[in-house]
Every structure is written in structure tokens, then in C-alpha cells.
Amino acid sequence: MDDHELVADHFAGVKVRWVASKIANPTQPGLYHPAQPERRFYRLTFHKRHRQLITDEYLPHVVRVGKEIRTRNRQRKLFTNSPNYKWPTYKHTMWSHINFEHPATFETMGLDPAKKKDIIDDLVTFTESREFYSRIGKAWKRGYLLYGPPGTGKSTMIAAMANLLNYDVYDLELTAVKDNTELRKLLIETTSKSIIVIEDIDCSLDLTGQRKKNQKWLSDEERDVAAAAAGGVGGGSSRVTLSGLLNFIDGLWSACGGERLIVFTTNYVEKLDPALIRRGRMDKHIELSYCSFEAFKVLARNYLKLDEEEGDDHPMFATVERLMKEMKITPADVAENLMPKSPLDDADTCLSRLILAMEEAKEAAEMEREVAAARKLVEEKEKKVVGMVNGSPENGVAPH
Numbered sequence: 371m372d373d374h375e376l377v378a379d380h381f382a383g384v385k386v387r388w389v390a391s392k393i394a395n396p397t398q399p400g401l402y403h404p405a406q407p408e409r410r411f412y413r414l415t416f417h418k419r420h421r422q423l424i425t426d427e428y429l430p431h432v433v434r435v436g437k438e439i440r441t442r443n444r445q446r447k448l449f450t451n452s453p454n455y456k457w458p459t460y461k462h463t464m465w466s467h468i469n470f471e472h473p474a475t476f477e478t479m480g481l482d483p484a485k486k487k488d489i490i491d492d493l494v495t496f497t498e499s500r501e502f503y504s505r506i507g508k509a510w511k512r513g514y515l516l517y518g519p520p521g522t523g524k525s526t527m528i529a530a531m532a533n534l535l536n537y538d539v540y541d542l543e544l545t546a547v548k549d550n551t552e553l554r555k556l557l558i559e560t561t562s563k564s565i566i567v568i569e570d571i572d573c574s575l576d577l578t579g580q581r582k583k584n585q586k587w588l589s590d591e592e593r594d595v596a597a598a599a600a601g602g603v604g605g606g607s608s609r610v611t612l613s614g615l616l617n618f619i620d621g622l623w624s625a626c627g628g629e630r631l632i633v634f635t636t637n638y639v640e641k642l643d644p645a646l647i648r649r650g651r652m653d654k655h656i657e658l659s660y661c662s663f664e665a666f667k668v669l670a671r672n673y674l675k676l677d678e679e680e681g682d683d684h685p686m687f688a689t690v691e692r693l694m695k696e697m698k699i700t701p702a703d704v705a706e707n708l709m710p711k712s713p714l715d716d717a718d719t720c721l722s723r724l725i726l727a728m729e730e731a732k733e734a735a736e737m738e739r740e741v742a743a744a745r746k747l748v749e750e751k752e753k754k755v756v757g758m759v760n761g762s763p764e765n766g767v768a769p770h
């Protein structure tokens with residue numbers, strides 16, 4: 371608002387007026403007192419019979435809407451923990467950041483519509499559940515495990531989540547974290563309305579399968595000691611342990627307040643220690659898989675200039691649908707083939723390129739299957755020959 375500008379507003383049938391004003395600071399600047407800025411304020415006028423309504427309802431409404439607008443307009447950030455940072459002084463934080471400007475949204479994601487709706491509903495419900503979490507005595511946080519082959523959209527989904535909720539993203543590189551104390555400090559520095567991401571958790575920490583191997587009888591702490599003694603986790607100099615990470619997921623940040631999501635991604639969900647991903651820690655497990663025909667249609671609408679009618683029924687779509695039933699292709703490969711490679715590439719060119727790529731991939735997969743089958747046959751024959759030499763031709767098992 372400009373100085374002395376008048377803006378009218380209406381609330382519950384009542385008209386109010388806001389005027390922007392300012393008063394100059396009376397203090398004279400001196401040698402030791404630099405000039406103070408003028409004081410700016412807004413004057414609100416309304417009929418006195420509406421005083422109750424204005425103080426009880428209108429002003430809280432203005433504050434709430436103002437906060438919403440500020441959140442909507444704020445520049446969001448992508449934080450990373452640099453592997454080479456120095457121990458923080460009062461000025462430094464453990465995170466470095468850049469502006470977060472990833473354009474991914476759920477609308478542009480190639481995903482089955484029902485799955486998409488389910489994830490959006492879950493996220494929105496979480497953000498609206500402050501009172502619920504406080505009533506049941508749980509920290510206001512939710513864990514998501516995104517798993518699936520490379521190029522199926524795990525990172526893209528994290529960006530879409532951040533854009534949907536207007537959250538900052540903390541990309542936590544666990545292998546760069548020295549030990550559990552440092553992990554704790556890093557996490558305490560994260561702010562509310564943020565997503566803490568640990569990508570490729572199976573590669574970040576050697577947390578995988580420790581239970582299944584020869585340490586089943588050890589407690590979490592004992593296993594941590596063993597892992598640390600073996601040179602730390604993740605193959606680097608990190609001493610972050612499973613129990614350190616579990617402690618953090620379970621309750622450490624309940625002291626911080628505010629809403630936070632934690633997201634793990636992995637290409638190999640079966641390798642993860644079940645303790646790490648059990649419900650309550652990773653509340654929602656989302657599988658991102660190969661491209662379905664429904665997901666392809668979303669990508670086609672994004673990448674190709676199709677008119678309204680063609681959008682759902684281009685003549686080449688039927689071939690793509692048939693091929694999708696016969697072979698697997700990731701959304702990343704679909705996207706790459708649909709991407710125009712020259713200004714002259716139209717929808718037909720891009721779709722033809724995709725179909726050709728799918729046919730070639732299908733042939734290569736068939737060939738691989740045939741080679742594998744032939745190899746198996748040879749191995750079985752060799753086994754039989756060995757068995758015959760050893761005197762047991764039927765099953766190839768050597769006699770005692």
C-alpha cells in the first residue's frame with residue numbers, strides 16, 4: 371500500500387477501511403545516534419458496533435491469511451550438508467542452501483491417477499493434522515519410503531511433494547556425516563515445514579541386512595559398535611549408526627516441534643533392515659515402478675503438443691499400449707524418447723521414436739531370455755554328464 375492509500379475490505383457483511391500511515395522518528399541523528407527509520411503503521415476504521423466481531427474474528431482472520439500468503443510467496447530452499455564444512459561457529463550453519471526451483475508437480479508426474487490421489491490426500495491430511503498429532507501425543511512428522519528401479523520418479527516425487535506443500539528440502543548426505551552427534555546437530559537445525567531426504571539409503575549406510583547376517587543376536591547398540599569398529603558405515607569415514615538413525619526417526623525431533631516429512635529412497639527395498647522401514651518409522655511405503663499406459667498418457671500430454679481430442683487417443687497410442695503389456699520401460703526412458711530433439715520434431719516423430727525404442731528393447735529382452743535359457747540347458751547337460759561320470763545319471767548327484 372502507498373502512503374495514505376485507503377483500502378476497503380468486507381468481512382461477514384461489515385465494511386472496514388485500512389489506511390497506510392507513517393510518523394517520522396523524533397530523535398535527531400547525532401554522532402552516536404544514526405538516523406532512525408520512520409515508523410509505519412496501518413489504521414483500521416469501522417463502526418463501533420462491530421468492535422467485538424473485528425477484534426474476535428476479523429483480526430485473527432487477517433493474521434491467518436497474511437501468514438498463508440507469506441508462506442505461499444516465500445522463496446523455498448534446498449539445503450545440503452556439504453561434505454567439507456567446518457565445525458559451525460555462531461555465524462555458520464551446518465547446511466548450505468540454494469533456492470529450490472524444481473518445477474515438478476503431481477499434475478506433470480507420470481503416475482497412475484488413483485495412486486497419485488492417494489499420495490496427495492495423505493500429504494494434505496498430514497499438513498492439516500496438527501491438533502490430531504498433539505492429541506495422540508505424537509511428533510508431527512511422517513515418514514515416506516519411496517522405492518523402485520532407477521528412473522521411475524523417486525526424486526521427481528520429492529520435488530512434487532515440496533511444491534505441493536510449499537516445504538523446504540533438506541538433502542541429507544549421510545556418508546558425509548561424521549557420527550551420531552553430528553547427525554543430531556544437523557537435524558536439530560532443520561526448520562519446520564520441511565522434507566528431510568536421504569536418497570539411496572541402501573548405499574548411504576551399511577544398515578542393510580545386518581540383522582539377517584551373523585549379527586541377529588546382537589542388540590542395535592552392539593551392532594552399531596561392530597559396524598563402527600569395522601571402519602564405520604557407508605564405506606566412508608561416517609560413524610553414523612543404525613540406532614543413531616532410528617533414534618532420530620523415533621523421537622529426537624519431537625523436541626523441535628513443527629511439521630516435517632522424512633523421505634528415504636532406495637532402488638533395493640529388500641536390502642534394507644526391516645527395523646529401519648517398519649510402519650511408525652516409515653509410515654507410507656510407495657512403490658514407483660515401470661511406466662503404465664495411464665502414466666504414459668500424462669507424459670505424452672506434457673511432452674507433446676497434442677490437441678484436446680488427441681490427448682487421450684492419438685492413433686499411435688494403441689501400439690504403445692500393446693508394447694507396454696509386452697515389455698517394461700521406465701518413465702525416464704519414455705520421457706527421454708518423447709522429448710523433441712529438433713524444432714521439426716512433432717508428436718508423430720516423437721511417438722515413432724518411442725515405439726522404435728520399445729520394439730528394440732523388447733527384442734533385446736527376448737534375446738537375453740533365449741541366451742539365458744540356452745545357458746541353463748547347457749548347464750543342466752553338463753551337470754548330467756558329471757553325474758554320469760560319477761555314477762548317478764538320473765539326478766546328477768554324486769554317490770557317497
Ligand SMILES: Nc1ncnc2c1ncn2[C@@H]1O[C@H](COP(=O)(O)OP(=O)(O)OP(=O)(O)O)[C@@H](O)[C@H]1O
Nearest residue numbers: 478479480519520521522523524525526701702705
Ligand atoms: N513418474 C515420472 N513422471 C514424470 N517424469 C518422470 C517420472 N519418472 C522419471 N521421470 C523423468 O525421468 C528423470 C529421472 O527421474 P528421477 O530422477 O525422478 O528418477 P529416480 O527414480 O529418482 O531415479 P534414481 O533411482 O536413479 O535416482 C526425471 O528428470 C524426470 O524427467
